[in-house]
Amino acid sequence: MSENILTTESPSNHQGLDQKSVLEILTGINEEDKSVPLSVEKVIPQIEALVEVTVEKMKSGGRLFYIGAGTSGRLGIVDASECPPTYGVPHGMVVGIMAGGDSAIRKAVEFAEDDLEQAWKDLSEHKISNKDVLIGIAASGRTPYVIGGLKKANGEGIVTGCIVCNQGSEVAQNAKFPVEVVVGPEYVTGSTRMKSGTAQKLVLNMVSTAVMIRLGKVKGNRMVDMQLSNEKLVDRGTKMVMQELTDLTYDEAQKLLLETGSVRRAVLKGQK
Numbered sequence: 530m531s532e533n534i535l536t537t538e539s540p541s542n543h544q545g546l547d548q549k550s551v552l553e554i555l556t557g558i559n560e561e562d563k564s565v566p567l568s569v570e571k572v573i574p575q576i577e578a579l580v581e582v583t584v585e586k587m588k589s590g591g592r593l594f595y596i597g598a599g600t601s602g603r604l605g606i607v608d609a610s611e612c613p614p615t616y617g618v619p620h621g622m623v624v625g626i627m628a629g630g631d632s633a634i635r636k637a638v639e640f641a642e643d644d645l646e647q648a649w650k651d652l653s654e655h656k657i658s659n660k661d662v663l664i665g666i667a668a669s670g671r672t673p674y675v676i677g678g679l680k681k682a683n684g685e686g687i688v689t690g691c692i693v694c695n696q697g698s699e700v701a702q703n704a705k706f707p708v709e710v711v712v713g714p715e716y717v718t719g720s721t722r723m724k725s726g727t728a729q730k731l732v733l734n735m736v737s738t739a740v741m742i743r744l745g746k747v748k749g750n751r752m753v754d755m756q757l758s759n760e761k762l763v764d765r766g767t768k769m770v771m772q773e774l775t776d777l778t779y780d781e782a783q784k785l786l787l788e789t790g791s792v793r794r795a796v797l798k799g800q801k
Contacts, residue, residue, distance in 0.1 A: 613756065
């Protein structure tokens, strides 16, 4: 795919941004953002295929890995880091890795994404195997770090997927389960942290949420295994217990919750 026709790098639909008022800028950004969920909707079948195979692997004890660089890498780390507190899964069940390591989360590491070999070295530290799933995240679809990681994983018989924002990219060609969300030109030409980043975040939300639901981490519509790591979550959990065990007062439900450590265990104990 020629660099000259990358959708993510194509000129903005909006001209003279530096001459616009704040209201005009905000309105233009919002107009562009409205198109993103519609672009995601078009690729739900691709997301479904990726989720189905991920659930299958994780039910057999596998893990989910994300790799990416820059904004894409950070989004993977955010999604992975939120799974343990939200769903009570062990740290290391969903792993986010980005080019340049942890220091790149806050500050860009120059040329880190250009190393074809580094992703596999990073993944090897976690002893990735064919029990696991690897998803490469790259708006452009041409990030060497991601391409190299996917190629090596394919050679090792690991299930691979990707989330990209250009059609027919090299990243997608090296993923067995590609998700290609084409959102069109960015408001600021080439600024893929905007619409492309939003699309990637939406897809990551869908993937991890659907996987956790299918793994039994949600009951009804409630996060019954969430970690009770602050007062807000203790309060939320207490109210969940009260909804399931309607004869308990707030104080009784909270006591039971704190004794058992989770909504799921509190409800099970209360039903005995």
